[in-house]
Structure formats: C-alpha cells, structure tokens
Amino acid sequence: MAVVKMNQIKTTLAKSVRYIADPDKTRGGALVSSNYSDDVTDAGLLADRMMRTLDDAATSRRADGVLAHHVIQSFSPEDSARMTPERLHELGVRFADEITGGEYQYVIATHVDRGHTHNHIIICAASQLTGRRMRVRKDMLARWRTVSDRICLEEGLTVLPERPRGQRYGVSLAELYASAKGDAVKTRIRAVIDMAAAGSHDFDSFRRLLGDHGMRATVRGRHLTFHDTASGMKVRDVRLGRAYDELNIMARIGRGTVTAISFNRRLVARRDGDMLLVWIPGTGRRQTIAVPATRVVRDGDTYRAYLPKADPVTVMDGRGRYACRMDTGELHAHFAPLPIRSMGFPQSSVPESFGRSPAHRRWLEMRERQFARLDELTDRLNLASRLARRGLTVAQALAETDRRLQDAHDAFQAALVALDETASQHDGTVPAGLLEELKRHEARVEALAHERDLLRSLDAQASPIQAPPVQRRTGGRHRTPDPV
Known part of the structure; x- marks a missing residue:
C-alpha cells in the first residue's frame, strides 16, 4: 500500500539532495528527476539552485528556518513487485507536480535498494514565482496523502483505508507498550523516542532530536540509557521494550531490517x-x-x-x-x-504496596526469585524431555533455534518499520491490526529467545569445565601429581 510522510530540512539541504540522488539507490541516477533543471547528475548544483531561490525569497532565509520539505512516498512490496521502478517514478513525478502546482522547485528520486520501492521528494520551501514561503497547514499531509491515494487507485495500487472523520485511528506504539507493561510513567519517553527515530537518518541526528525534546541517550555497552531531563528519570532500554533497544532503533532509523x-x-x-x-x-x-x-x-x-x-x-x-x-x-x-537478547524486565514484580515492612518486602522478593528459578528449572527439564523424544542433540536444537530466532526477529523488525511508516500518516497512531501483528511477532521472538537461553544452559551443563590438577604439598615442596 502507498504511504506518504513528510519531514523538514533546516540545515543539510545539499547533503539531503546528495542522499536521495545516490546512484547506488537510483539505478545510476536514471530514477532522478527535477522540475527546474534538466541536468540531474550534479546533486550539488541542484541544491545550490534551490538555495538561490531561498536567498531571493521575499521573507529572506533565517538561520533556523525551514529550507525544504522532504516527502517520502512508499509502496508496498507487492505493488513494488507488480510495477516497474520507472512506472512508480512516473507516478511520483505526477504526485509532485500536483502538490507543488508548478510553484515550488522539487527533486524526486526513486530508491530501489530496499524490499519496497519508495520515492523521495525534496520541495523548496520558497515559491519560485512569488518568493513567498510555503504555508504548512495542519491538514497539509492529509491533503497530500489524498492526492497520492487518488493517483495510486487509478493505477490499481493499494492504499491505506480511510478512517471515519474524528475517529481515532488506533493507539501509538508508546501506548501499546505502556498498556502491555502496566506502566504509564514511561509513555512520554517512548513517544519521544518514536518521534526521534522517525525523523532521523543516523544515530547522531537521533540523539539531537532527543535533546531537542529534553532527553539524552547514553550508550553503555550494548544498552541504551534514556535520561528525561525534566523529571530526572533514567530508564534502560530493556525496561521500555524490544522496539526501543539499539538494534531495533537502528532498524527504524534505516527504515529496513538490519x-x-x-x-x-x-x-x-x-x-x-x-x-x-x-x-x-x-x-x-x-x-x-x-x-x-x-x-x-x-x-x-x-x-x-x-x-x-x-x-x-x-x-x-x-x-x-x-x-x-x-x-x-x-x-x-x-x-x-x-546476539539477539532476551528482553526480560529485571525489576521486581512485587507491587510497592506489598509487605508489612521493608524486611517483609525483601522476603517477598526473595521468594519471587526462588519461584522464578523453579520455573526455569521446570522449563529446562521439559525442553530436555522434548529433545529426547525428537532424537536431537542440544547442539542441533541450538542451531535450529538460533535460525528460527533470527527469522522471527527479522519479521519483528519488518513489522516495526511498517508500523513506523504508517504512524507517520496518522499523527503517531496506527491501526489496531498492525499493533496486534507486532505483538505477535514480539511474543514469538521472546519465546524463541527464552528457548535459546535454556538450550545454552543445557549445553553448559553437558560440557563441564575441567578443573586443573591439584598441587599437593610434599616434604615442604609443591609438586604436580604424576600422571596415572
């Protein structure tokens, strides 16, 4: 299905034009077009001409102003396989012509380096006719999506279903995790991360966007720690959910499985x-x-x-x-x-109100840990029994589970990226069906990660570490026992 989203370019116009016109992504530049220059081989020249239009604008160019609007029109893998990139590029040119009305300069590039074809369109923020700035209204993205939907439907392509006016489309990814974990305190942190991942192109820009919204991200080993400066709260990625660890944030930034x-x-x-x-x-x-x-x-x-x-x-x-x-x-x-990690939540599940005293609460937490160890032992014994019935060794089962876990995680990443693209169309909300699909993929990953950890425990038990020879004291001197 066709999806449209939009970001603003404030400081890196030349870099953005070079990125979308990358020959490796556009079949050697064959899938690049512009409405103000016949020569689309020089990205620097395209950006310079757009900058001159901005400098000549009636309102001038502010240091912190918007230089251009970056529109992305994505097509589903099924539609991408059914239509040639050249035809989808033509549809993108038609879309760009309609939304700019011949008044604003644009560069369009069709990328074919992913599992789905997508058009990148950079539109100058100043009119080449009047010099006035483009007025970005609240409903602009919705109106542009309507144009894209009409063009796609005329070509027999799929589009997102319309929602009734005034009806909420679904819930956000942040709200999904808040309800799943029974914890609304971290909802804002997740929402800011969602916004930053959708609007960034690398980890540095992701961090900058977090900083713009009062949050810091610190890399500590393979974990990310998020610090909400307003509340002083620090949260590790494992407490937010699998969609918020470093691996999956980089997949969301890159808009594809990694x-x-x-x-x-x-x-x-x-x-x-x-x-x-x-x-x-x-x-x-x-x-x-x-x-x-x-x-x-x-x-x-x-x-x-x-x-x-x-x-x-x-x-x-x-x-x-x-x-x-x-x-x-x-x-x-x-x-x-x-390796794909298990995303257990290390904090105690004993509610704060439980326990007659601090000592009683510590006893409850100790009992909780004991029951958790018993559960793990039971799972390990059940797994060993299943392996015996199937005639598999631990090593064989571990290799099979690793492969299934990787496949499941790839499916989770793909669903997460698709959810992000859809959320950009609906003010951060997505259909309940997509959220349910993501939850199913994540549950599958968690189950396989747990099974892999159990297999590793069984493997470690089957291969005990050999202790070094004991040195015995004889006659005041140390010696190593003679071999038998």
Whole structure:
C-alpha cells in the first residue's frame, strides 16, 4: 500500500539532495528527476539552485528556518513487485507536480535498494514565482496523502483505508507498550523516542532530536540509557521494550531490517567522507569493507555497524580496488555478530504496596526469585524431555533455534518499520491490526529467545569445565601429581 510522510530540512539541504540522488539507490541516477533543471547528475548544483531561490525569497532565509520539505512516498512490496521502478517514478513525478502546482522547485528520486520501492521528494520551501514561503497547514499531509491515494487507485495500487472523520485511528506504539507493561510513567519517553527515530537518518541526528525534546541517550555497552531531563528519570532500554533497544532503533532509523557486526577501532583503516573503511579480520589487512558512518554507533573503542540485511557489501583489496561482494550474513564469519537478547524486565514484580515492612518486602522478593528459578528449572527439564523424544542433540536444537530466532526477529523488525511508516500518516497512531501483528511477532521472538537461553544452559551443563590438577604439598615442596 502507498504511504506518504513528510519531514523538514533546516540545515543539510545539499547533503539531503546528495542522499536521495545516490546512484547506488537510483539505478545510476536514471530514477532522478527535477522540475527546474534538466541536468540531474550534479546533486550539488541542484541544491545550490534551490538555495538561490531561498536567498531571493521575499521573507529572506533565517538561520533556523525551514529550507525544504522532504516527502517520502512508499509502496508496498507487492505493488513494488507488480510495477516497474520507472512506472512508480512516473507516478511520483505526477504526485509532485500536483502538490507543488508548478510553484515550488522539487527533486524526486526513486530508491530501489530496499524490499519496497519508495520515492523521495525534496520541495523548496520558497515559491519560485512569488518568493513567498510555503504555508504548512495542519491538514497539509492529509491533503497530500489524498492526492497520492487518488493517483495510486487509478493505477490499481493499494492504499491505506480511510478512517471515519474524528475517529481515532488506533493507539501509538508508546501506548501499546505502556498498556502491555502496566506502566504509564514511561509513555512520554517512548513517544519521544518514536518521534526521534522517525525523523532521523543516523544515530547522531537521533540523539539531537532527543535533546531537542529534553532527553539524552547514553550508550553503555550494548544498552541504551534514556535520561528525561525534566523529571530526572533514567530508564534502560530493556525496561521500555524490544522496539526501543539499539538494534531495533537502528532498524527504524534505516527504515529496513538490519544485521549487526562489531569491531574495534584499530580495524578502522581510515574515514573517507561519510564512509568508514574497515579491515576484514583474518585477511591480513589485505581486504576492507566500506561501512556508512550513518550506520555506526560508537561505544568507546568498540564500533557497532547496523547494515541493511538485503544489501551485499562491497569488498576491496589493500589498494582500494574492487575484490568481490559479500552478503551481510557472510560477514559473521569475520566479524563478531551481535546476539539477539532476551528482553526480560529485571525489576521486581512485587507491587510497592506489598509487605508489612521493608524486611517483609525483601522476603517477598526473595521468594519471587526462588519461584522464578523453579520455573526455569521446570522449563529446562521439559525442553530436555522434548529433545529426547525428537532424537536431537542440544547442539542441533541450538542451531535450529538460533535460525528460527533470527527469522522471527527479522519479521519483528519488518513489522516495526511498517508500523513506523504508517504512524507517520496518522499523527503517531496506527491501526489496531498492525499493533496486534507486532505483538505477535514480539511474543514469538521472546519465546524463541527464552528457548535459546535454556538450550545454552543445557549445553553448559553437558560440557563441564575441567578443573586443573591439584598441587599437593610434599616434604615442604609443591609438586604436580604424576600422571596415572
């Protein structure tokens, strides 16, 4: 189905135009068009001409003003497979012509580097006819979506269903987690994270958007800690839900499923513009891969790169020449993969009001931990019994569960990204059906992650660590026992 969303560009117009016109995403630039220039091969020139229009505007250009509006028109994977990128680009040009009315300059680029085709449209904020600024009304996005829907329906494409006037479309992702966990205190934090993830293109811009709304994000190992400066509250990602950990936030920022690798800073050969050239371990520093800096989160000396799962990675030799292409899954033979974690909530589930005294409450929490250990032991025994009935070893079951867990997590990420795109159309709310689908995917991931952890416990029990030989004291001197 076609989805339309819009962001504002205030400081990085040239960078944004270069991004959407990227030849690797637009079939060598063949899927780039403009209504004010026949030459669309030079992104810098396109941005400069738009900036001149802004400088000549009657209201002038403020340092903190909006330079352009970035509109994204996304098509479903089914529609993307049914229609050629060229045809979807033509529909995007028609859409851009209608919403700008020939008054505002625009550049449109169709990206085909994901599982679904999508049009990026950058519209100058100043009229090339009158010099006046575009007035952004509250209902503008809804009106533009109506135009997109009409064009798509004429071509037989699917669109989002209309909701009755005045009726709420659904609930937000933040509200979903608040109701699921029985905790409304963190709803605002989740809502701010949702907004920042939808409006950012890398982790740094994500942090800046959080800061604009009174929140800080700190990287601590593989965890993110969010600090709400107004209330002073600090919350770790595991207390917010799986959609709010680093892995899935980077998927939401990148608008697609990602796979993660980690490496030490000593493996970074150099930085070349917006790319990090990284030595591939095990090649004797004879091969590198180029990792977009926008896909990287740094934690001290450790870098974590979140790469689009569907995109092969280009491998270069020591002289910077093309060597081969490698699937992201193959990278895990060289780089440490990041395992999918269980998202347990470590705080006690004993209500604050329980307990006649602090000592009594501590006793209740101790009993809760004992029951949790008994539950885990029961689960472990039941799992061992199932393996015996199926004739599987722990190692075989662990490999199978890891594969199923990865598939389930990919499905969760895809549903999460789709939910974000839909939420941008409905003031942060989404249909209940999409939320239920996300909850089902997440429950599946949690169940498989728990099963994997149980299998690891069984595997550890089956492979006890051998103790070193005991040194005995004889005649005032230490000696190692002779072998039998």
